[in-house]
Amino acid sequence: MATRTTFDQALSELQQDILQMGIFVEDSIARAVESLAKQDLSLAQSVIDGDVQIDDQEMLIEDKCLKLIATQQPLAKDLRRIAAGLMIITDLERMGDLACDIAKIARRIADQPLIKPLIDIPRMAQLAQTMVKEALDAYVREDVELALKMAADDELVDSLHNQVFRELLVYMMENPKIINQATALLFASRHLERIADHATNIGERIVYLVTGERKELN
């Protein structure tokens, strides 16, 4: 068993790695939606190409977590901290996949003019990014209040998604020619809604880590 200080240092390094991964994921979400709104093919491609880095980060952090468990044999609370880290990185990795899916949609519809300027979808993306940031802050600071805030943000993203959904359905009914693009945008909106769900998962995990209680936030 290593000293407490060594362990704390390793744990703090782990958290820094997770924060770094989070920043990367946030950035992917932002760029994916920007590539969609601005019909920027090369930006979309950069998100798609960057996904492998998110996957690599996940694997690296997972290996570190396992090594930390194996070599330091942490007790209850510390073990939960590391387990929370393991779960958080799977959520982050899924968010990265979803950002990548949005970029693929951007690539697919880049050759046709947009039905209308995108407003709600970029708003959803901004909210989702804030959620990722705050969820990870809540993890590092073990801040239950901040973790619980995910519930309200998630509801906001959900209601924006429903609005986008209804609006796009109306567009499609009025003009069947734009169905292809409208369904593409519909999926992009849905992906953002899922990203917010993953951030909410992280919030739930932090509540469990700190309080020992399982609470559904969405």
Next chain:
Amino acid sequence: MATRTTFDQALSELQQDILQMGIFVEDSIARAVESLAKQDLSLAQSVIDGDVQIDDQEMLIEDKCLKLIATQQPLAKDLRRIAAGLMIITDLERMGDLACDIAKIARRIADQPLIKPLIDIPRMAQLAQTMVKEALDAYVREDVELALKMAADDELVDSLHNQVFRELLVYMMENPKIINQATALLFASRHLERIADHATNIGERIVYLVTGERKELN
């Protein structure tokens, strides 16, 4: 450190729990798609109501994994086995959520006659179910060959999804009145495609567990 036999027994129990959870998830997928194809509201509701049980199973198994790590302090390979279990249950839980989403779609469109009898979507569901079953068999038996089979199955589900997608787009263009239902079916198909992705994740994890190599299967 407990005896090897005690540990093996605990690990085998853990695997049984995971298999049980898998059977529950498989069943949810089957019932969700049946409720969609047969427009069976009460079947759809049973899937939605059952999701909380899947969530409970996940939490229970997660707690068991952590307790096992904390009390038995397993070394490298055993630790990896348990970590694989931890990751697999998050994939299973997500599949449960997606089955639940499909049931919600079934509930939403139950009051309108189906555009056409569903053929490809139930086929996708059947494939996805087989993938879940085989992925978990591969985990318990540490069977790399079976785990690698996920790649081919996943490709099949992807191509069915693309087929459904194209077909529904054509339907919508021909008759804008059915856009609402067609987009609902499109999402159901997409959810199945994601379920297959999660099964593929499990396959990747098993390859890593047994060979130590990270391999992308989709």
